[in-house]
Amino acid sequence: MTDVHALLEEYIAAHQGGGEADPREWLGRAEGRDRAVLEGLIDAYLARAPMRAWDPDGFRESGLAPFAEQVTTALHGRSGAWPALLPRLRDRAALRRAELIERLAAALGAQDRQDKVGSYYHEMEQGLLPSEGVDDKVLAALGSILGQSAESLRRAGRSLLPGAGEPPAASAQAFARHASPDPAYGDASEPPPARGAVSPDPDAEPDEIDRLFRGG
Numbered sequence: 001m002t003d004v005h006a007l008l009e010e011y012i013a014a015h016q017g018g019g020e021a022d023p024r025e026w027l028g029r030a031e032g033r034d035r036a037v038l039e040g041l042i043d044a045y046l047a048r049a050p051m052r053a054w055d056p057d058g059f060r061e062s063g064l065a066p067f068a069e070q071v072t073t074a075l076h077g078r079s080g081a082w083p084a085l086l087p088r089l090r091d092r093a094a095l096r097r098a099e100l101i102e103r104l105a106a107a108l109g110a111q112d113r114q115d116k117v118g119s120y121y122h123e124m125e126q127g128l129l130p131s132e133g134v135d136d137k138v139l140a141a142l143g144s145i146l147g148q149s150a151e152s153l154r155r156a157g158r159s160l161l162p163g164a165g166e167p168p169a170a171s172a173q174a175f176a177r178h179a180s181p182d183p184a185y186g187d188a189s190e191p192p193p194a195r196g197a198v199s200p201d202p203d204a205e206p207d208e209i210d211r212l213f214r215g216g
Helices: 004-016 023-027 032-048 056-061 064-076 082-092 097-107 111-126 136-146 150-156 170-175 184-189 208-214
Strands: none
Touching: 004 023, 004 032, 023 032, 032 082, 082 111, 082 136, 082 150, 097 111, 097 136, 111 208, 136 150, 136 208
């Protein structure tokens, strides 16, 4: 399998180093779904990349650091490319996370369980929620908000690397070492939903929201 993470790191270094960095050169080294994933990640990078010579200190201060963290999470998490893709789609739709969660809960008929929906959505963005357990109804509702099909979100949620869900390798940790919360659309000031909102009692009977996001 193509090492998508290594190709992306290599492309970013070349781009920030002031070279031509034609994406086609790197895309030509990947095939199939790996190529599609790499293309999406490079596209997301270019949408946020600072247009200046490579500067490690500037990188830490730029809005690109959160994207690096999202890519690392996507590659090593349990939710495929969602950690990199979902924030990008929210930015494109000019939606704060809280606004998206409110609309998603309403679309699922779960306005009274908005906190729980928000906790699960947070897990999707953090690569913590196994994508295979998320019901098509959730992806259809989310896709309608973000302008994507349920099938495209399903494909994006598939694991990108073998052993996904395990701690990232040292190179991946280094790539995200200086990541910080993205202030765009208020996420930096919005604390993540409390984990207790998802499963206050591990022995409790799963409800409809649990089934929609975790299956079963």
